[in-house]
Amino acid sequence: MHLKQLSLLNFKNYNEAELSFQPGVNVFVGSNGAGKTNLLDAMHYLSLCKSYFNPIDSQQIKQGADFFMINGVFEKDEHKEVIACGLKRNQKKQFKRNKKEYQRLADHIGLFPSVMISPYDISIIIEGSEERRKFIDNVISQTDNQYLDELITYNKTLINRNALLKLIADTGKYDPALLEVYDEQLISSGNRIFQKRKAFMETFTDIFNRHYQFISDDAEQVALVYESQLLADDFAALLKRSVERDRVLERTTAGIHKDDLQFTIHGMPMKKFGSQGQQKSFLIALKLAQYSFLQQQKGYKPLLLLDDIFDKLDEHRTVKLMQMVSNNDFGQVFITDTSAARINQIFNTLGVQIKMFKVDKGEVTNEQN
Structure with missing residues (x-):
């Protein structure tokens, strides 16, 4: 299973975004507050029907807008699956799989599993x-x-x-x-x-x-x-x-x-x-x-979402971790970091090809590696 495409409308600090990913390692680089983590949170929505960081759905709507929409195109068992999550202010959240709305959100949980690793996890x-x-x-x-x-x-x-x-x-x-x-x-x-x-x-x-x-x-x-x-x-x-x-x-x-x-x-x-x-x-x-x-x-690989994980890890543990997540035991990986140079150095050393995106104030561009 992997996420092929992600599109956002009025989600957090994004007016609009359209992204295509590779099945392996995908990286978002940019300064703090640029919106890197928000992209991972959108993926978490598609997986678990809610934000990883904030339980109040209405607070995910971009300031000044009346709704948000997240769309994801997954490839699973060689089939295309389209997942959509939308919310209008003061209305019930809508969650659809291939244009069919769920009666119970619980029926979606586990179909497109993901694991998020974030500084927020210290609360555990x-x-x-x-x-x-x-x-x-x-x-x-x-x-x-x-x-x-x-x-x-x-x-x-x-x-x-x-x-x-x-x-x-x-x-x-x-x-x-x-x-x-x-x-x-x-x-x-x-x-x-x-x-x-x-x-x-x-x-x-x-x-x-x-x-x-x-x-x-x-x-x-x-x-x-x-x-x-x-x-x-x-x-x-x-x-x-x-x-x-x-x-x-x-x-x-x-x-x-x-x-x-x-x-x-x-x-x-x-x-x-x-x-x-x-x-x-x-x-x-x-x-x-x-x-x-x-x-x-499940018998297939979840998405792995790594948010700002290099902070407070020494270089040896960082390399060990990246060595682990970029081998065949793991599937599609999404990483956020403030340093493109650090990311390139690590993955060049490991000989792993990555797809890198530059994030700046809610705008995303594809970087050439």
């Missing part, structure tokens, strides 16, 4: 557990439509159970029968989500370790561990045991919404003891493992 390490659960859920959802439905069901039930706990606290009227109904619903979807997360992590951890060892030349000892209350206890028993605490706190304190990933370097938390370069290497290995997992599950 330094922020709370929700960011790390989002990472797991994003990967599994691109390979399992039922998983996304289970998540939606679980989160709706969780909201209802928490609302009931608050009502009980406000009124003093305890309704154990209704609480039991919500418990049964949480347990049903929660157990299925837990089993899928557990199975995923058993496969994913080995892939991650392999990628980190390659990037770092085995220079550091890192670990990735899945943490869940359900690893040590039955969900039904957990809910029963925590009911009094839940009533006091007015929220559900046990369940898969508390799952987390533990990141360590030499046995210590990566968040506190990893250097910026080590944290970046960890994140890159995490995302490359996501790529490898998606490829294994």
Whole structure:
């Protein structure tokens, strides 16, 4: 699978853009703020129906315009697929595949998978557990439509159970029968989500370790561990045991919404003891493992979107990374960087042909290499 063409209308800082890509490495160079990242985000829209950086669709419309439109032409299994995403202000987002609109956006997730690596990803390490659960859920959802439905069901039930706990606290009227109904619903979807997360992590951890060892030349000892209350206890028993605490706190304190990933370097938390370069290497290995997992599950190669990844990586790790992503294990790659000279030096050394675009204030031109 690869993206042949991309066209934009009124998207972020672009009035209009029409681009054609090669199946291998494509690079966008330009100064900070020129719009390089916005091109990657448009590709993310075509893959996952939303922005990677901002959940509010209307804020992607160019200032002064009334709508945005993104069109992508993919080649997949020797067939042409046209994906279109559009939004008019104060209207519902439209998403179409070959001119046919989706009834549910969830039906598109996973058909044209992509993996983004961005400075924004540092939140996975330094922020709370929700960011790390989002990472797991994003990967599994691109390979399992039922998983996304289970998540939606679980989160709706969780909201209802928490609302009931608050009502009980406000009124003093305890309704154990209704609480039991919500418990049964949480347990049903929660157990299925837990089993899928557990199975995923058993496969994913080995892939991650392999990628980190390659990037770092085995220079550091890192670990990735899945943490869940359900690893040590039955969900039904957990809910029963925590009911009094839940009533006091007015929220559900046990369940898969508390799952987390533990990141360590030499046995210590990566968040506190990893250097910026080590944290970046960890994140890159995490995302490359996501790529490898998606490829294994889908049977074809996702898009790889690399946004400003050279910052805080030493030259050796940079070359190792580019060596890895430009070989046959990876398919189409899109890279943003501020330095054309650096890009040319790296890929000339590797003997890899690239297609380069110059980006300047929302204008894109094809550069001759």
